[in-house]
């Protein structure tokens with residue numbers, strides 16, 4: 130039977146608004162805690178003279194991760210009925226941002242935790258912008274610490290309006306705003322008796338309503354070339370199918386040159402021979418004629434111009450800047466998209482996001498942790514699918530000459546040439 134993949138979610142929010150507490154509470158209330166964990170939390174809470182402190186749970190998971198005990202350090206699995214979820218997390222704020230930006234997280238839904246008493250704060254704005262930037266489609270707002278407002282409807286609706294205004298400016302559609310207390314467990318898995326006025330879902334119900342990730346097999350075929358292997362006189366083009374399907378007999382185009390070949394054979398490493406393969410599978414193709422693509426070349430259907438990737442030497446990117454020194458026009462980097470690498474120069478900084486009011490303004494540099502729209506000029510044509518939520522394409526990453534990731538740069542389209550220039 131076809132197994133539905135776990136739905137990845139991220140939990141974001143201003144420091145101290147209750148993310149760790151929420152994760153602990155969620156794992157506990159959904160019965161996802163390992164044996165002994167709860168006793169451990171109660172014990173460490175008691176030692177600090179506290180009632181149960183859920184955030185300690187995360188700390189203890191953190192310690193396991195640091196010690197390399199947990200196999201996959203950034204994924205915390207839990208189950209709701211027959212659905213599987215994973216909370217995608219990373220040790221440290223910057224590592225977390227990096228994962229989000231580079232697509233490692235690939236989250237389907239996000240829970241934005243906002244302290245109902247404090248309302249949206251600086252990191253709330255940053256994180257909301259990030260969710261917009263990476264195209265998270267389902268945003269659930271948790272108005273946490275509502276216990277501190279006595280679950281008072283008027284006060285909580287005021288906090289809700291505040292967050293709504295922020296999200297509206299970012300064109301983020303939040304499906305649900307849930308008055309909750311991660312500490313006490315109100316409206317997490319159990320409906321709160323203290324907020325009888327609230328008719329919406331609990332967090333667990335809201336998560337259960339998030340549609341599972343759509344299978345990518347229905348989309349037009351894409352496979353970035355990872356390698357070309359040679360066995361005797363036969364060459365195999367290896368890669369992981371990003372989306373769509375491929376079968377023997379299909380005609381494909383290769384890279385920006387759009388050389389055409391026919392698929393003569395579809396091979397898998399450890400699986401029985403089948404003439405067809407789909408999204409997510411790592412395969413090797415034998416092509417006729419026996420062309421030799423380069424690593425990074427994108428394979429796509431030869432006769433589907435409506436769904437063809439964009440080819441451009443100047444591209445517009447939404448940049449999230451991670452380096453500790455500001456970015457200026459004229460700097461050069463390597464742009465990575467899947468397995469492809471291009472030499473690019475920042476041709477212009479077109480708009481910089483003001484993190485206080487989220488307006489786009491002219492600017493000549495981008496601050497660390499800043500957002501901007503930039504134009505990148507490449508030495509040769511870039512072939513890409515414009516970034517879109519839920520699709521794999523366009524996830525550009527900027528790398529400096531020391532191989533450090535300095536920015537996330539989802540490509541949003543081809544850029545116009547400057548006035549007076551000719552293609």
Ligand code: GDP
Pocket residue numbers: 142143144145146147148149150151182184273274275276277309310311312313
């Ligand atoms: P994080 O920095 O977002 O991970 O926040 P924590 O989960 O560490 O919580 C910060 C502080 O807020 C801790 O002292 C928690 O006990 C407290 N806290 C978290 N959730 C709630 C809540 O629902 N109600 C109240 N009153 N305190 C909370």
